[in-house]
Amino acid sequence: MSAQKPSIPRGTRDFGPQQVARRNYIFGTIRRVFEKFGYAPLETPTMENLSVLTGKYGEEGDQLLFKILNSGDFAKDVTAEDLAAGAKKVLPKVAEKGLRYDLTVPFARYVVMNRNLLTLPFKRYQIQPVWRADRPQRGRYREFVQCDADVVGTTSLLCEAEIVLMIDEVLSTLGLTDFTIKINHRGVLSGIYQALGGVGSEPDLFVAIDKLDKIGVEGVSNELRQRGFTDEAIEKVFNYLEVDGSFEEKLTQLRTAFGADGVLADATAGPAKGLTDLEQVQGYLQDFGFENFQRLDFDVTLARGLSYYTGCIFEVKVNNVQMGSISGGGRYDNLTGAFGMPGLSGVGFSFGVDRIYDVLEELQLFPEGAVSAPLCLIANFDQEGRATVLPLLRQMRNAGLAAELYPEVSKLKKQFEYADKRGIRYMLLAGPDERAAGLVKLRDMRAGTEVTLPSGEVISRLLELSAEQR
Amino acid sequence: MSAQKPSIPRGTRDFGPQQVARRNYIFGTIRRVFEKFGYAPLETPTMENLSVLTGKYGEEGDQLLFKILNSGDFAKDVTAEDLAAGAKKVLPKVAEKGLRYDLTVPFARYVVMNRNLLTLPFKRYQIQPVWRADRPQRGRYREFVQCDADVVGTTSLLCEAEIVLMIDEVLSTLGLTDFTIKINHRGVLSGIYQALGGVGSEPDLFVAIDKLDKIGVEGVSNELRQRGFTDEAIEKVFNYLEVDGSFEEKLTQLRTAFGADGVLADATAGPAKGLTDLEQVQGYLQDFGFENFQRLDFDVTLARGLSYYTGCIFEVKVNNVQMGSISGGGRYDNLTGAFGMPGLSGVGFSFGVDRIYDVLEELQLFPEGAVSAPLCLIANFDQEGRATVLPLLRQMRNAGLAAELYPEVSKLKKQFEYADKRGIRYMLLAGPDERAAGLVKLRDMRAGTEVTLPSGEVISRLLELSAEQR
Numbered sequence: 001m002s003a004q005k006p007s008i009p010r011g012t013r014d015f016g017p018q019q020v021a022r023r024n025y026i027f028g029t030i031r032r033v034f035e036k037f038g039y040a041p042l043e044t045p046t047m048e049n050l051s052v053l054t055g056k057y058g059e060e061g062d063q064l065l066f067k068i069l070n071s072g073d074f075a076k077d078v079t080a081e082d083l084a085a086g087a088k089k090v091l092p093k094v095a096e097k098g099l100r101y102d103l104t105v106p107f108a109r110y111v112v113m114n115r116n117l118l119t120l121p122f123k124r125y126q127i128q129p130v131w132r133a134d135r136p137q138r139g140r141y142r143e144f145v146q147c148d149a150d151v152v153g154t155t156s157l158l159c160e161a162e163i164v165l166m167i168d169e170v171l172s173t174l175g176l177t178d179f180t181i182k183i184n185h186r187g188v189l190s191g192i193y194q195a196l197g198g199v200g201s202e203p204d205l206f207v208a209i210d211k212l213d214k215i216g217v218e219g220v221s222n223e224l225r226q227r228g229f230t231d232e233a234i235e236k237v238f239n240y241l242e243v244d245g246s247f248e249e250k251l252t253q254l255r256t257a258f259g260a261d262g263v264l265a266d267a268t269a270g271p272a273k274g275l276t277d278l279e280q281v282q283g284y285l286q287d288f289g290f291e292n293f294q295r296l297d298f299d300v301t302l303a304r305g306l307s308y309y310t311g312c313i314f315e316v317k318v319n320n321v322q323m324g325s326i327s328g329g330g331r332y333d334n335l336t337g338a339f340g341m342p343g344l345s346g347v348g349f350s351f352g353v354d355r356i357y358d359v360l361e362e363l364q365l366f367p368e369g370a371v372s373a374p375l376c377l378i379a380n381f382d383q384e385g386r387a388t389v390l391p392l393l394r395q396m397r398n399a400g401l402a403a404e405l406y407p408e409v410s411k412l413k414k415q416f417e418y419a420d421k422r423g424i425r426y427m428l429l430a431g432p433d434e435r436a437a438g439l440v441k442l443r444d445m446r447a448g449t450e451v452t453l454p455s456g457e458v459i460s461r462l463l464e465l466s467a468e469q470r
Numbered sequence: 471m472s473a474q475k476p477s478i479p480r481g482t483r484d485f486g487p488q489q490v491a492r493r494n495y496i497f498g499t500i501r502r503v504f505e506k507f508g509y510a511p512l513e514t515p516t517m518e519n520l521s522v523l524t525g526k527y528g529e530e531g532d533q534l535l536f537k538i539l540n541s542g543d544f545a546k547d548v549t550a551e552d553l554a555a556g557a558k559k560v561l562p563k564v565a566e567k568g569l570r571y572d573l574t575v576p577f578a579r580y581v582v583m584n585r586n587l588l589t590l591p592f593k594r595y596q597i598q599p600v601w602r603a604d605r606p607q608r609g610r611y612r613e614f615v616q617c618d619a620d621v622v623g624t625t626s627l628l629c630e631a632e633i634v635l636m637i638d639e640v641l642s643t644l645g646l647t648d649f650t651i652k653i654n655h656r657g658v659l660s661g662i663y664q665a666l667g668g669v670g671s672e673p674d675l676f677v678a679i680d681k682l683d684k685i686g687v688e689g690v691s692n693e694l695r696q697r698g699f700t701d702e703a704i705e706k707v708f709n710y711l712e713v714d715g716s717f718e719e720k721l722t723q724l725r726t727a728f729g730a731d732g733v734l735a736d737a738t739a740g741p742a743k744g745l746t747d748l749e750q751v752q753g754y755l756q757d758f759g760f761e762n763f764q765r766l767d768f769d770v771t772l773a774r775g776l777s778y779y780t781g782c783i784f785e786v787k788v789n790n791v792q793m794g795s796i797s798g799g800g801r802y803d804n805l806t807g808a809f810g811m812p813g814l815s816g817v818g819f820s821f822g823v824d825r826i827y828d829v830l831e832e833l834q835l836f837p838e839g840a841v842s843a844p845l846c847l848i849a850n851f852d853q854e855g856r857a858t859v860l861p862l863l864r865q866m867r868n869a870g871l872a873a874e875l876y877p878e879v880s881k882l883k884k885q886f887e888y889a890d891k892r893g894i895r896y897m898l899l900a901g902p903d904e905r906a907a908g909l910v911k912l913r914d915m916r917a918g919t920e921v922t923l924p925s926g927e928v929i930s931r932l933l934e935l936s937a938e939q940r
Contacts, residue, residue: 006579006809009517009567014580017510017594024511036867038844038874040487040892041494045613046516046569046599047479047536066517068569069537071603075560080550090545094564097479099516099538109476110484119891121877124487129516133541143515156877165864287860339476374508390757394635397506404508407591407626421589422510 011134011142018423021372023145026174026353026360027127030147033170034125037162039149042124044106047097054098056105056338064132066142067095099131103148104335104348111152112339120153139354150348152335157277159347160312160331161284167316167327168292170351175365178319179326181295183281184302186310186330187274188254192240192300194270195261199233200224203306209241210303236261240300247282247298251275254300277311308332314349318359326355368469373423374402375466380409381431388435388455392428395459401466419445426465428458481604481612488893491842493615496644496823496830497597500617503640504595507632509619512594514576517567524568526575526808534602536612537565569601573618573820574805581622582809590623609824620818622805627747629817630782630801631754637786637797638762640821645835648789649796651765653751654772656780656800657744658724662710662770664740665731669703670694673776679711680773706731710770717752717768721745724770747781778802784819788829796825838939843893844872845936850879851901858905858925862898865929871936889915896935898928 008014015023031041047068054062074094082089100106103126111118127147136142149166151159167181189209193202204227208220215223217238224234243253255275258264264272278298285293302315311331318326329349336344360366376396378389389405396403406415419427429441429450440458443450453461478484485493501511517538524532544564552559570576573596581588597617606612619636621629637651659679663672674697678690685693687708694704713723725745728734734742748768755763772785781801788796799819806814830836846866848859859875866873876885889897899911899920910928913920923931 006522006582007519008515008522008579008583009519012515012517014515014583015511015513016584017512020511020513035842035844036870036872038847038872040842041485041490042487043485043490045478045482045484046601047482047613049477049479052476052478063541066541067539069539069561069565071533071536073557075548075553075557078545078553080553083545083548083550083553087543087545091539095539109478112476113478113484114486119888121888123874131516143517151877154877158875158877169867284856284860287856288864289861372505372510374505377508386754386757390754391759394758397639400506402506402508404593405628407621407624407628418589418591 009142011136011140013141013143017372022360022366023353023357025366025369026356027145027147029173030170030351030353031125031127033166033173034149037123037149037166039123039125039151042107042110042126043128044100044103044110044126046100046129048100048106048109050096050098052109053101053105057101061101064134065101066099066131066133067091068097068099069095070097100128101132102130103128103146103350104150107148107150108336108339111344112336112341115341121151121156122153123149123151125149139358141354145353147351147353148348149350150335150346152344152346155345157280157312158284160277160281161288163314163329163347163349164281164285164296165288165290167314167349168290168295171316171326172292174356174360175367176318176359176363179295180297180317180319182297182299182302182315182317183278184299184313185274185278186306186313187270187272187277188300189274189303189306191254191258191263191271191274192237194263195240195258196229196233196236197261200227200229205229205237206303206306209237209301212241212301243300247278247293247296250298250300251279274311281312304328305330308334312347321359321362323355323359325352326359327351371423373425374404375424375469376401376403376426376428376462377415377419377422377424378403378405378428378430379412379415380406381412381429382409384432385430385435389428389430392430392440392455392458396462399459399463401459401462403462416445425469426462430455479612481606481610483611483613487842492830492836493823493827495836495839496826497615497617499643500640500821500823501595501597503636503643504619507593507619507636509593509595509621512577512580512596513598514570514573514580514596516570516599518570518576518579520566520568522579523571523575527571531571534604535571536569536601536603537561538567538569539565540567570598571602572600573598573616574620574818577618577620578806578809581814582806582811585811591621591626592623593619593621595619609828611824615823616820617823618818618820620805620816622814622816625815627750627782628754630747630751631758633784633799633817633819634751634755634766635758635760637784637819638760638765641786641796642762644826644830645837646788646829646833649765650767650787650789652767652769652772652785652787653748654769654783655744655748656776656783657740657742657747658770659744659773659776661724661728661733661741661744662707664733665710665728666699666703666706667731670697670699675699675707676773676776679707679771680776682711682771713770717748717763717766720768720770721749744781751782774798775800778804781817791829791832793825793829795822796829797821841893843895844874845894845939846871846873846896846898846932847885847889847892847894848873848875848898848900849882849885850876851882851899852879854902855900855905859898859900862900862910862925862928866932869929869933871929871932873932886915895939896932900925 053065077093078090129143129145131143171179193205208223212220221234243250258271302313309330310333313330314328315325316327331347333345335346393405425445427443434440438455439452440455441450441452523535547563548560599613599615601613641649663675678693682690691704713720728741772783779800780803783800784798785795786797801817803815805816863875897913904910909922910925911920911922
C-alpha cells in the first residue's frame with residue numbers, strides 16, 4: 001500500500017491536550033452544577049434507528065442526518081429502478097441507522113422505552129456529541145457536543161427558577177460576570193397576537209418578532225406589513241414589545257395592556273397564565289435569595305423555539321462579546337407524543353460549549369489549572385541517578401501530583417525544550433553533585449528562577465506550588 | 471404520523487444514571503492515573519475518512535467498519551453495472567467516511583498530521599468510544615469505549631515499567647487486589663522459534679502458543695504437529711514454555727537454554743534483546759520501589775498482537791473471576807508507516823472498561839459514592855414552607871452538596887417513594903410545626919432513622935454525613 005497524506009473530514013476537529021483540558025473544565029463545571037441540582041446523567045447510543053430520528057427535525061433536519069450504511073451486502077435489494085428514482089428511494093434499502101442529531105429525541109425515546117421503570121419527575125442531564133451534515137463554517141461543526149438538562153413529569157415552576165440559578169452558577173463559576181439571562185413566556189407572545197384581534201397569523205408574527213435584534217423595528221414592520229398585518233396592528237405590537245422597566249414593572253404594564261385588550265379572560269391559560277408563571281418564577285428566585293436579578297431580563301421580544309415551547313422561554317447572551325446565545329431552553333408539553341406517550345410536560349435547557357469556549361478564550365478566563373501538563377519534569381542526567389529520582393517520582397505521584405522523568409538520558413537543552421513545549425511548570429534537577437549532597441534543584445520554567453533544597457523537602461514544596469497554581 | 475414503538479440498534483446500550491456514574495468512576499480513575507504519569511489527553515473525531523481507516527485492520531476489519539452514507543444525492547454516480555457487481559463496487563461511490571474503529575489509527579493519523587508541531591516523546595491518552603459492526607453477543611457491543619495510553623518517539627524501557635505501575639495503580643485504586651500483570655517479549659518468542667533451527671513457520675508457532683490457555687498442551691502439540699513441527703521441535707517448545715520460578719529465575723533459565731541453542735549471538739536484537747529488556751523493566755520497577763512484584767508474571771506463553779508488537783507484551787487478568795483480559799498492550803516500531811512516516815517506535819496499552827465494570831460489579835467493589843443521586847431531598851409540605859426551605863436548599867448547594875426540593879406539594883408517601891427509588895439517602899422534613907420551632911427533621915432513608923435538629927445545623931450535619939459516605 002502506498003503512503004497517503006491523511007486528513008480528517010470537513011467540519012470535524014481533533015482536540016489536542018490543551019483543548020481537551022479546557023473543554024473538560026467547561027464540561028466538569030456544567031456537570032457539577034447539574035448534579036448539585038439533582039439532575040442525573042444519561043447517555044444514549046451514538047447510533048439511533050432512522051425510524052426514531054426521521055420526521056422529528058422537519059424536512060431539512062432529515063436531510064442533515066448522517067446515515068449509516070447497512071453492514072454486509074448493503075446494495076443487494078436496490079434495483080435499477082430505485083437508482084433511477086433517486087436517493088429517496090434507495091435510502092430505506094441501504095440504511096436503517098443514523099447518528100444522533102440532538103439529545104432531545106434520544107431522551108424522549110429513552111423515557112418511552114423505560115416508562116415503567118422511571119420515577120417521575122425524571123431529571124436527567126446529558127453531555128454528548130451530536131452530528132449534523134450541515135455546511136461547515138466558522139463556529140459551525142459537523143460534530144459538536146450538546147449539554148442538556150431536562151426535567152419531565154412536573155409542571156412546577158420551581159424547575160424554571162432553578163434553570164435561572166443553574167445558568168447563573170455555571171457562567172459565574174466559569175468567571176463570566178457580564179451576561180443576560182433573557183426570559184419570556186409563550187403565553188405572553190400569544191397574548192400579543194390575541195390583542196391584535198385576528199389580524200395576520202400567529203407564526204408569522206413570532207417569526208418577525210424573533211428577527212428584531214437583527215433587522216430592527218423598520219425591518220420587522222416591513223415584514224409584518226408584507227404578511228398582511230395592518231399598520232394599527234403593527235403599532236400595537238411595538239407598544240407591547242417596548243414595555244420597559246424592571247421585571248415587576250413590565251409585568252404590571254403588560255397586565256394593564258392585556259386587560260385593556262380583553263385577552264385575560266381565561267386566568268389559567270394564554271397571556272394570563274404567562275404573566276402568573278413569570279411572577280411565580282420571580283417569587284421562587286426571591287425565596288432562594290438569588291442575588292443577581294440584574295442579570296435576569298424579561299424580554300418580550302424573545303421568541304425562540306415556538307414550534308415546541310409552550311411556557312417559559314430562556315436565552316442567554318454574553319454582553320460586550322460578539323457571539324450568539326450561549327444557552328437556551330424552555331417548557332414543552334409533548335416531549336414523547338411522537339412515540340405514543342402524549343401529554344408529558346417538561347422543561348429543559350442546554351449550554352453551547354463551543355461558544356462558551358470561544359468566549360472564555362476571548363476574555364482570557366481559562367484558569368491556569370485548566371491545562372493538561374504534568375506539574376514537574378525530572379531531568380534525566382544519567383543511569384546512576386535512577387536510584388534517587390525514581391523513588392522521588394513515585395512519591396510525587398503518590399501525593400497526587402502529575403510528574404514524569406524524561407525517558408532518556410540526553411542533553412539538558414533538549415529536556416528543557418521538552419518541558420517548555422509541553423507547558424511543564426517545574427523541572428527537578430538532581431545531577432551527580434546535588435545527589436552527593438542530598439539536594440535537588442527546582443526550576444520554575446516560567447519565572448526562570450531556581451531554588452536548591454534538600455531532596456526530602458521537594459514533595460511538600462511541590463504540593464504548595466501546586467496549590468498556588470489553582 | 472402514527473406512533474411507533476421505539477427501540478435502539480442491536481449491540482448498543484443506553485446508560486442510566488447509576489451506570490453512567492459507575493462508568494465515570496472507572497474512567498475518572500484511569501484518567502487521573504494517566505495524567506499523574508504525564509500522559510496528555512487527545513480526542514479525535516467520531517468520523518474518519520475511509521481512506522484513513524481502510525486497509526488498517528485487515529480484510530475482516532474492513533468489513534466491520536461502519537460506513538457513513540454521503541450526504542445529499544448519494545446514489546447519483548451508482549450505475550446498474552455497479553449494482554450488478556455488488557457492494558464492493560458501490561461502496562466507494564456512496565460512502566467516503568466511517569466511524570472510528572479503534573484509537574490507534576486515529577492516533578497515528580493525528581501524529582502524522584501534526585508531526586511538525588509535536589514534541590517527541592509524545593505521551594497521549596485517549597478515552598473515546600469506537601464502533602464495530604460485529605455480531606453482538608454477551609459482553610460484545612457494537613459501540614464501546616476504549617481507554618488507550620501510548621508514548622511514541624522513545625525506546626526507553628522506563629515507559630514499559632511505568633505501564634506496569636499504571637496498571638497496578640488503576641486496578642488497586644478500583645479495589646482489585648487479586649490480578650496478574652503478564653509480561654512477555656517478542657524477542658523471547660522469536661528466540662523459541664529460532665531455537666527450533668528452521669522447523670515450521672514462526673506465525674504458526676505463535677498462533678498455536680497463544681491457544682495454550684484454551685486448548686492445553688495436548689491441543690497445542692496436535693496443532694503444531696499438523697503445521698509440520700517435528701516431535702523434537704515440539705518437545706523443545708514445551709521445554710521453553712515450562713520455565714518456572716521467579717522473574718529472575720525464568721530469565722536465568724531462558725538465558726541458559728537460549729545459549730545452549732545458540733540463539734544469543736546478536737546481543738542487540740532477538741532473544742538477547744528480549745531478555746535484557748525484561749531485566750531492565752524489572753530494574754526500573756525495583757528502583758521505583760514497586761511493592762507488588764507478586765502480581766507481575768513473566769509468562770513465556772503470552773503471545774498476543776504479534777503482527778504489530780515488537781518488544782514487550784502485556785496482558786492483565788483478574789484471578790478467580792471468569793473474564794478475559796481487562797488490559798493489554800505492547801511495544802511497536804512502526805505506528806505511522808501506513809501514513810508515510812516510518813520508524814516511529816512507541817509503547818501503549820489500554821483498559822477494557824466494559825469488562826472492568828462487570829468485574830467490579832461481580833466483586834461488589836463499586837463505592838457507595840459512585841452513584842449519581844442527590845444527597846438530600848427536601849420534602850415539599852406546602853407553599854408557605856418555601857421561604858424556609860429554599861434558602862436551606864441554596865445553602866446546601868453552595869456548600870457543594872447535591873440536593874433538591876420535591877417540585878410539587880404532594881403526599882409525603884409519594885415524596886418518600888421518589889427519594890427511595892432515586893436512591894437519595896437523606897430526606898429533610900420541615901413541616902409547619904418544625905418551622906415554627908426553627909427545627910428540621912433529617913431522615914436517613916436507608917437506616918430508617920430520624921433526628922431533629924436546629925435548621926441552622928443541618929448544613930454542617932449533611933457535610934459530615936456526606937464525608938462519611940465517601
